[in-house]
Amino acid sequence: MASSPFAPNIDTIITIERHILEQQSFHPEATGVLTSLLYDIALAGKMIASQMARAGLAQILGKTGGINIQGEQVMKLDKLADETMYMLNDHTGRLAVMASEEHEHIIPIPKEYHSGKYVLMFDPLDGSSNIDYNVGVGTIFAIYQRLGVEGEAGTIEDCLQPGSKLVAAGYIVYGASTMFVYSTGEGVHGFTLDPSIGEFLLSHENIQIPKIPTYYSCNQGYYTRWSEGVQKFTRYLQEMTNTTRSISMRYVGSLVVDFHRTLLAGGIFYYPADVSKPEGKLRLTYEANPLAFIVKQAGGYASNGHQDILEIKPHALHQRTALYIGNQELVREAEENIKRYG
Numbered sequence: 171m172a173s174s175p176f177a178p179n180i181d182t183i184i185t186i187e188r189h190i191l192e193q194q195s196f197h198p199e200a201t202g203v204l205t206s207l208l209y210d211i212a213l214a215g216k217m218i219a220s221q222m223a224r225a226g227l228a229q230i231l232g233k234t235g236g237i238n239i240q241g242e243q244v245m246k247l248d249k250l251a252d253e254t255m256y257m258l259n260d261h262t263g264r265l266a267v268m269a270s271e272e273h274e275h276i277i278p279i280p281k282e283y284h285s286g287k288y289v290l291m292f293d294p295l296d297g298s299s300n301i302d303y304n305v306g307v308g309t310i311f312a313i314y315q316r317l318g319v320e321g322e323a324g325t326i327e328d329c330l331q332p333g334s335k336l337v338a339a340g341y342i343v344y345g346a347s348t349m350f351v352y353s354t355g356e357g358v359h360g361f362t363l364d365p366s367i368g369e370f371l372l373s374h375e376n377i378q379i380p381k382i383p384t385y386y387s388c389n390q391g392y393y394t395r396w397s398e399g400v401q402k403f404t405r406y407l408q409e410m411t412n413t414t415r416s417i418s419m420r421y422v423g424s425l426v427v428d429f430h431r432t433l434l435a436g437g438i439f440y441y442p443a444d445v446s447k448p449e450g451k452l453r454l455t456y457e458a459n460p461l462a463f464i465v466k467q468a469g470g471y472a473s474n475g476h477q478d479i480l481e482i483k484p485h486a487l488h489q490r491t492a493l494y495i496g497n498q499e500l501v502r503e504a505e506e507n508i509k510r511y512g
């Protein structure tokens with residue numbers, strides 16, 4: 171980051187718009203459509219963040235899903251986040267199709283608008299079971315190039331591409347502050363929302379997952395339901411905690427927040443398959459793939475316990491998967507235990 175000649179001690183302030191534009195310059199063939207799409211998502215993030223900040227008040231003004239004192243319908247925040255993402259992206263001519271964790275089927279672009287060249291998939295409000303308790307939640311997004319010809323309606327096949335075909339992915343965390351983290355395949359970059367000016371400013375440039383792990387993250391309450399390999403791997407982490415104290419456990423129960431901490435602090439997040447969820451719980455397309463893309467760009471790795479998440483060809487929109495994500499060494503260790511002990 172260059173210093174400013176006007177204030178030598180202050181690093182240049184880089185807004186998200188400027189950063190995305192600078193990233194575009196790495197791709198001379200780029201037309202600017204992806205740049206605008208990312209900017210639209212950042213705007214959606216700001217709008218959702220502002221609703222999140224009022225969430226407690228919404229409870230006072232009227233129960234979610236009910237009528238507030240102005241006689242208006244109060245929308246549930248996950249529905250509101252979903253509609254915000256849709257409304258900012260349906261008419262721009264940049265997308266061929268969308269898909270959201272909140273909808274059973276693909277979301278077509280209305281016929282009156284141009285069908286563009288990208289595909290947007292999102293989990294509008296991940297961790298929404300935490301909302302009532304003022305715990306961090308987030309929006310996760312994944313962007314693919316469409317398979318068919320521009321101008322024609324996008325199809326489900328456009329949405330069932332493996333993560334290795336992603337052109338961009340990211341997430342927005344609504345926590346103590348709001349952060350936007352994204353990658354277009356040129357590193358991972360994080361921005362913090364300055365609420366006083368309403369702009370995302372570059373705060374975490376070129377994030378790399380630390381080589382030394384700090385935390386492991388899983389819902390250990392399910393321990394007895396896990397396979398022997400997963401139990402053994404967990405005991406290995408517990409032992410590390412109790413002997414060297416070099417690692418400790420944290421679990422929020424919002425994937426996006428647990429992942430964000432793992433990315434910045436180093437370690438592993440895992441949500442295994444178990445007897446009651448043989449496919450795992452998390453969604454391959456809306457959750458695992460975009461985060462796998464990000465972690466790979468940050469020098470980490472994501473697996474379903476047997477193979478690279480990014481190599482899996484989805485067969486259904488809402489397909490579930492086991493997920494092990496974080497430091498390469500730890501994820502490989504998990505794979506190794508699963509291979510050896512099941």
Ligand code: AHM
Nearest residue numbers: 296297298299389423424425426441
């Ligand atoms: P959801 O799609 O019902 O919101 O579930 C996804 C969430 C993730 O954010 C989180 O990692 C996980 O479910 C927590 O599950 P659990 O309560 O079983 O630990």
Ligand code: MG
Nearest residue numbers: 293295296297
């Ligand atoms: Mg989710």
